[in-house]
Amino acid sequence: MIPINRPWIDEEEKKEVMKVLDENILTSASREGGKRVQEFENSLKDFLNVKHVISVNSGTAALHAALLSIGIKSGDEVLLPSFTFVATANSVIATGAKPVFVDINKKDYTIDTQDLRKKITNRTKAIIPVHLYGHPADLNEIIDISNSFSLDIIEDACQSLGSTYKDKHTGTFGKLGCFSLYASKVLTSGEGGAVSTNDDNIADILKMIRNHGMVEGYDTRIFGLNYRLPEISAAIAKIQMKKIKNILEVRRKNSILLSNLLEKFIEQIKTLKIPEEDHIKKFNWYLYTLCFLGTKDSLLREHIKKKLIENGIGIAIYYDPPVHLTPYYRKFGFEGLLPSTEWASKCVLSLPVHPFVSETDIEQIADLLKKELSIFQ
Numbered sequence: 001m002i003p004i005n006r007p008w009i010d011e012e013e014k015k016e017v018m019k020v021l022d023e024n025i026l027t028s029a030s031r032e033g034g035k036r037v038q039e040f041e042n043s044l045k046d047f048l049n050v051k052h053v054i055s056v057n058s059g060t061a062a063l064h065a066a067l068l069s070i071g072i073k074s075g076d077e078v079l080l081p082s083f084t085f086v087a088t089a090n091s092v093i094a095t096g097a098k099p100v101f102v103d104i105n106k107k108d109y110t111i112d113t114q115d116l117r118k119k120i121t122n123r124t125k126a127i128i129p130v131h132l133y134g135h136p137a138d139l140n141e142i143i144d145i146s147n148s149f150s151l152d153i154i155e156d157a158c159q160s161l162g163s164t165y166k167d168k169h170t171g172t173f174g175k176l177g178c179f180s181l182y183a184s185k186v187l188t189s190g191e192g193g194a195v196s197t198n199d200d201n202i203a204d205i206l207k208m209i210r211n212h213g214m215v216e217g218y219d220t221r222i223f224g225l226n227y228r229l230p231e232i233s234a235a236i237a238k239i240q241m242k243k244i245k246n247i248l249e250v251r252r253k254n255s256i257l258l259s260n261l262l263e264k265f266i267e268q269i270k271t272l273k274i275p276e277e278d279h280i281k282k283f284n285w286y287l288y289t290l291c292f293l294g295t296k297d298s299l300l301r302e303h304i305k306k307k308l309i310e311n312g313i314g315i316a317i318y319y320d321p322p323v324h325l326t327p328y329y330r331k332f333g334f335e336g337l338l339p340s341t342e343w344a345s346k347c348v349l350s351l352p353v354h355p356f357v358s359e360t361d362i363e364q365i366a367d368l369l370k371k372e373l374s375i376f377q
C-alpha cells in the first residue's frame with residue numbers, strides 16, 4: 001500500500017538523534033530553547049524569510065500559542081473555515097473565544113472571502129485562513145478585509161510549508177503563521193510545530209507562552225503552557241530542513257506528471273476536477289486533491305475510493321465530516337449554512353504524491369482513474 005504520506009528519514013536524521021542521546025541533553029527550558037531547537041528555528045527562518053521562528057511541540061500548540069499571543073480570549077470571535085483539520089477550531093476553543101465558521105470557495109477549497117466579510121461582527125478579533133492541501137488562501141482579499149476591520153491574521157500553514165503566494169511563503173503574510181511537523185506533513189519531526197512572525201514583541205511573548213510564561217526561572221509573567229519542542233524532535237526537523245527543496249521538487253514533479261496524464265481525459269469527461277495552480281498561487285503539493293463533480297451524493301467518489309484502495313493506493317478524504325458537522329461542533333449551529341463546505345466534503349479525494357511515490361505509481365493511478373471514470377460515464 002502506498003500511504004497518503006510518509007516521512008522521509010535518512011541516516012543523517014538517525015545520527016543526529018543519536019548525538020542528542022549521547023550528549024544527554026534532551027530538552028531545555030531556557031528562554032531560547034536547546035541547541036537543536038535554535039538550529040532548526042534558524043534554518044526555517046531563513047527558508048521562510050521571516051524575522052522570527054519559535055518552535056513548539058505541535059501545530060495545535062502553534063495555533064493556540066499564536067491566538068494567546070495576540071490576546072484572544074473569552075468573548076472574542078475568531079473567523080475560520082470549517083473545512084480544515086479540527087485543530088484549527090480546537091485551538092480557538094482553548095482560548096475561550098468563539099469559532100465562527102466561514103464557507104470555502106469551490107475553486108481551491110480555501111476560505112470564501114465574500115462569506116468572510118458577512119461574518120464579521122463587533123466581537124470579531126482575528127481571521128485564521130487555512131492553506132488547505134497546500135493551496136494558498138486568497139491572501140490579497142483577506143489582508144484587505146483585515147485592514148478595513150482591524151483584524152489580526154493568523155495563517156494556518158500546517159499543510160502549506162513551501163507554498164507561495166506572489167512568490168512569498170505562506171505563513172509569512174499574517175501577524176503570525178503556524179506550521180505543523182506532524183508525521184504526515186511535508187516536513188516532520190514526529191510531532192512538532194512552529195510559529196513565524198515579523199513582530200519582535202510577539203516573538204518575545206511566544207517564547208514565554210511555550211515555557212509557562214516564565215523568563216528567568218520561576219517568574220511566570222503571563223499565562224503559558226509547556227509547548228517546548230524536545231531536542232530529539234528538533235534534531236530530526238533540523239536535518240529535514242536540509243532536504244526541504246528536494247522534497248518540494250519531487251512532490252511537484254509527481255503532481256505535474258499526474259496532471260499531464262489526466263488533462264486530455266478531463267476535457268472529455270466532465271466529472272473530474274484536478275488541482276490547478278495559477279500565476280499567483282504555487283502549491284507545495286502536500287496533497288493532490290481531486291473532486292468528483294456532477295453527482296449529488298458521494299457515490300462516484302466512494303466507488304473510486306474503493307477501487308484505488310483495492311489497488312494499493314492509500315487515498316484519504318480530508319475532511320468528511322467538516323468540523324461544523326462533528327458531534328462536538330454541531331451545537332454551534334452551522335449545519336446547512338456552509339453549502340460549499342458541505343459540497344466539498346462529499347466530493348474531494350486526496351492522492352499521495354510524496355517523494356516515495358514513483359513515476360510508475362503515478363501512471364497506475366492515472367490509468368485506474370481513467371478506467372473507473374469511463375465506466376461511470
Ligand SMILES: *Cc1c(COP(=O)(O)O)cnc(C)c1O
Pocket residue numbers: 058059060061084085087088130156158159180181182191192193
Ligand atoms: C496538522 C494540522 C494541524 C495541527 O497540527 P498538529 O501538529 O497535528 O497538532 C492544524 N491545522 C491543519 C490544517 C493541519 O493539517
